[in-house]
Amino acid sequence: MPSHTDAPAPLIKLEKISKTYAGAVPVTALKEVNLEIGRGDRLALLGKSGSGKSTLLNLLALIDKPSSGALLIDNRESALFSEKEATTYRRQDIGFIFQFFNLLPTLTLRENITLPMELLQQNDDELVRQLVREAGIADKLERYPEEVSGGEQQRAAVIRALVKKPRLILADEPTGNLDLETGLHIVGLINEICDQFGTSLVMVTHSQEAAQACARRLKIIDGHLLNDV
Numbered sequence: 001m002p003s004h005t006d007a008p009a010p011l012i013k014l015e016k017i018s019k020t021y022a023g024a025v026p027v028t029a030l031k032e033v034n035l036e037i038g039r040g041d042r043l044a045l046l047g048k049s050g051s052g053k054s055t056l057l058n059l060l061a062l063i064d065k066p067s068s069g070a071l072l073i074d075n076r077e078s079a080l081f082s083e084k085e086a087t088t089y090r091r092q093d094i095g096f097i098f099q100f101f102n103l104l105p106t107l108t109l110r111e112n113i114t115l116p117m118e119l120l121q122q123n124d125d126e127l128v129r130q131l132v133r134e135a136g137i138a139d140k141l142e143r144y145p146e147e148v149s150g151g152e153q154q155r156a157a158v159i160r161a162l163v164k165k166p167r168l169i170l171a172d173e174p175t176g177n178l179d180l181e182t183g184l185h186i187v188g189l190i191n192e193i194c195d196q197f198g199t200s201l202v203m204v205t206h207s208q209e210a211a212q213a214c215a216r217r218l219k220i221i222d223g224h225l226l227n228d229v
Helices: 053-060 083-093 109-119 125-135 150-162 180-195
Strands: 011-021 027-037 043-047 068-073 094-098 168-172 201-202 216-221 224-226
Touching: 011 053, 027 053, 027 224, 043 053, 053 168, 053 201, 083 094, 094 150, 109 125, 109 150, 125 150, 125 180, 150 168, 150 180, 168 180, 180 201
Parallel strands: 043 201, 043 216, 094 168, 168 201
Antiparallel strands: 011 027, 011 068, 216 224
């Protein structure tokens, strides 16, 4: 029988993960990375371009596979996931937020936001109303992406990632195209909603200000992960 001191298994655990890309000159992007991501954890990943940050996000999303080491999701080795299971994991459990918003230009903000729910055959109008109200774009929902500001597009992208209530948010430079004030508003919105749903967050950023909003700040240097910088 488990003792009361037993901690729950982490959502994701990386054990000596390395990733090498083949080529005339092989490139090792990650070198024996160890990391645990608990439920509700919020991590900022800092590092120069080419240091391995995006590679780590791709591994966490099962878009790419490690060259060596073990990546466990809910204590299950990800190497055992079928292609269908990996796709289901990305669709149901992960919300993606990108630097360049990636909104579909032919859809209104409302249609962009609700698209993930439609793909999962979900419907929660009250949640959508709540999130767009908190994001301050409730009056912009019938506009197309080109008709609103970059900050408003990113707010819509954040809500799109969160509206299906994923267990993990992977954010790749979510404030990179925004001014400091707008970027910090976006990070604050992400944090508020992660708090509300107990969602874990891994955010790649160059911004020290954005990183300060996360409980854990990690740095990648030449493929090596340095904890809590």
